[in-house]
Amino acid sequence: MNAKQITDLSQLCIHTITTKPWDIEEAAKNFSAAGIKGITVWRDALEGRNIKQTGRMLRDYGLNIVSLCRGGFFASKDAAKRKAAIKDNKHAIEEAVKLGTSLIVLVCGADPSQSLEDSRNQIGEGIETILPHAAAAKIKLAIEPLHPVYADTRSAINTLAQANDLAEAFNSPYVGVAVDVYHLWWDASLQKEIERCGENNHLFSFHICDWNVPTTDLLLDRGLMGDGCIPINKIRSWVEATGFSGFYEVEIFSTKYWSEDQSLFLEKIIKAYKEVI
Amino acid sequence: MNAKQITDLSQLCIHTITTKPWDIEEAAKNFSAAGIKGITVWRDALEGRNIKQTGRMLRDYGLNIVSLCRGGFFASKDAAKRKAAIKDNKHAIEEAVKLGTSLIVLVCGADPSQSLEDSRNQIGEGIETILPHAAAAKIKLAIEPLHPVYADTRSAINTLAQANDLAEAFNSPYVGVAVDVYHLWWDASLQKEIERCGENNHLFSFHICDWNVPTTDLLLDRGLMGDGCIPINKIRSWVEATGFSGFYEVEIFSTKYWSEDQSLFLEKIIKAYKEVI
Numbered sequence: 001m002n003a004k005q006i007t008d009l010s011q012l013c014i015h016t017i018t019t020k021p022w023d024i025e026e027a028a029k030n031f032s033a034a035g036i037k038g039i040t041v042w043r044d045a046l047e048g049r050n051i052k053q054t055g056r057m058l059r060d061y062g063l064n065i066v067s068l069c070r071g072g073f074f075a076s077k078d079a080a081k082r083k084a085a086i087k088d089n090k091h092a093i094e095e096a097v098k099l100g101t102s103l104i105v106l107v108c109g110a111d112p113s114q115s116l117e118d119s120r121n122q123i124g125e126g127i128e129t130i131l132p133h134a135a136a137a138k139i140k141l142a143i144e145p146l147h148p149v150y151a152d153t154r155s156a157i158n159t160l161a162q163a164n165d166l167a168e169a170f171n172s173p174y175v176g177v178a179v180d181v182y183h184l185w186w187d188a189s190l191q192k193e194i195e196r197c198g199e200n201n202h203l204f205s206f207h208i209c210d211w212n213v214p215t216t217d218l219l220l221d222r223g224l225m226g227d228g229c230i231p232i233n234k235i236r237s238w239v240e241a242t243g244f245s246g247f248y249e250v251e252i253f254s255t256k257y258w259s260e261d262q263s264l265f266l267e268k269i270i271k272a273y274k275e276v277i
Numbered sequence: 278m279n280a281k282q283i284t285d286l287s288q289l290c291i292h293t294i295t296t297k298p299w300d301i302e303e304a305a306k307n308f309s310a311a312g313i314k315g316i317t318v319w320r321d322a323l324e325g326r327n328i329k330q331t332g333r334m335l336r337d338y339g340l341n342i343v344s345l346c347r348g349g350f351f352a353s354k355d356a357a358k359r360k361a362a363i364k365d366n367k368h369a370i371e372e373a374v375k376l377g378t379s380l381i382v383l384v385c386g387a388d389p390s391q392s393l394e395d396s397r398n399q400i401g402e403g404i405e406t407i408l409p410h411a412a413a414a415k416i417k418l419a420i421e422p423l424h425p426v427y428a429d430t431r432s433a434i435n436t437l438a439q440a441n442d443l444a445e446a447f448n449s450p451y452v453g454v455a456v457d458v459y460h461l462w463w464d465a466s467l468q469k470e471i472e473r474c475g476e477n478n479h480l481f482s483f484h485i486c487d488w489n490v491p492t493t494d495l496l497l498d499r500g501l502m503g504d505g506c507i508p509i510n511k512i513r514s515w516v517e518a519t520g521f522s523g524f525y526e527v528e529i530f531s532t533k534y535w536s537e538d539q540s541l542f543l544e545k546i547i548k549a550y551k552e553v554i
Binding site for chain 2: 113
């Protein structure tokens with residue numbers, strides 16, 4: 001082990017999408033009862049709800065609302081769609097304020113009908129446009145680099161180096177980076193780029209899960225920590241070496257785990273959190 | 278268009294795996310009849326054949342034998358498997374000599390039960406071990422970086438930067454790099470790394486196909502040039518800017534195209550070669 005074993009749940013955060021079959025009320029109740037202290041809220045979990053009341057409900061359960069997932073998707077060849085994305089991101093900032101979180105995670109987007117360079121430029125423009133709104137609302141934005149397998153339609157930002165470059169270019173306390181082991185574990189420059197991210201105070205989020213071998217579905221076959229081949233403990237040691245003391249966020253999309261009893265799945269998550277990462 | 282349009286087939290090479298339903302004799306006959314000048318031979322296509330005679334057959338059809346695919350798979354936690362890989366690579370060198378090609382493409386391997394660093398070290402050791410045999414036989418070795426989606430079991434070398442680093446470390450005329458657009462198109466540093474590869478005289482092979490949107494199978498759903506989102510023409514312009522004058526090798530694994538009439542598929546390849554790349 002590189003990083004020391006975790007003995008309590010004070011830094012554990014779970015994304016609502018991880019236990020998707022539960023609605024947010026059920027998730028909050030069960031996370032809280034298990035002693036979990038953090039929740040990241042996916043926007044679909046807020047549908048049809050009063051967001052302020054939902055935020056209060058989460059805090060009443062003793063949960064820190066670590067972030068809102070997700071803004072972004074700035075890249076499109078279609079100017080009307082880019083404009084709609086800006087509007088949606090401003091809306092997400094309002095939702096974050098109502099919910100009572102200080103961070104939005106950005107999945108930046110990509111459009112396969114244009115070049116990656118164009119998509120990257122539009123991402124930069126998009127963040128530039130929403131940044132004043134975010135800063136005014138005191139909401140931070142975390143650029144999440146996505147695995148290169150998603151470079152076609154989900155993100156033209158595919159390495160931590162790119163995300164660091166982009167965050168550095170903004171040089172704002174409101175723009176940083178989300179490090180997700182699923183997207184970045186393969187990268188030979190990962191340790192160096194995590195150090196750089198930390199030195200810039202840009203390491204806003206740390207997401208964990210595992211890479212199944214084999215992976216049967218590119219989107220919905222993420223593994224629970226320990227199921228796959230990601231050296232999570234080693235990567236955590238690099239993250240902690242930067243001084244990071246935030247939450248370790250479990251973000252798993254898995255048709256397999258979603259089909260199981262979510263209470264048993266939650267027990268597995270806690271066990272893996274303590275024993276694997 | 279960045280690179281100028283191709284008007285003849287003098288630089289077109291097709292991998293035997295691309296038209297997998299054809300055996301090598303049928304492929305050679307049909308490639309030759311269509312005016313194609315290059316073939317890359319996958320080792321499975323040689324099974325049960327006299328390799329020298331097969332090489333002669335290919336040359337009699339006017340085909341340049343561009344490379345033998347593939348050696349490598351050096352990484353394993355199991356020392357016996359690493360030893361077996363060395364033996365297999367030496368065997369591949371003998372096959373290349375018999376066939377009458379001067380190049381072997383290396384898919385370097387990865388073992389998810391050990392760290393990527395360990396796999397990378399074993400890849401370096403493996404190439405170091407076989408290099409004297411390759412040099413004595415005048416067979417070049419092309420390190421092929423594979424898309425990060427294959428970092429679990431197929432290759433711990435996932436960027437052109439890594440392949441360039443490795444090739445530079447050997448500093449041998451017999452160790453270079455294979456650039457495959459499928460594996461590298463997403464990389465923001467691709468142009469720079471192609472330039473570096475060219476300056477080192479390490480650009481041994483250039484493989485083309487396309488990235489389907491969406492990709493339905495990670496191994497067997499490669500697209501024909503023009504089907505997907507890879508900027509092949511732009512990448513070709515970077516490759517040509519290095520002075521590369523070798524073959525453009527069409528390497529497509531596709532259950533969809535394999536299920537079609539291969540003569541019609543060959544026509545589509547030639548059309549795409551002239552119109553898209």
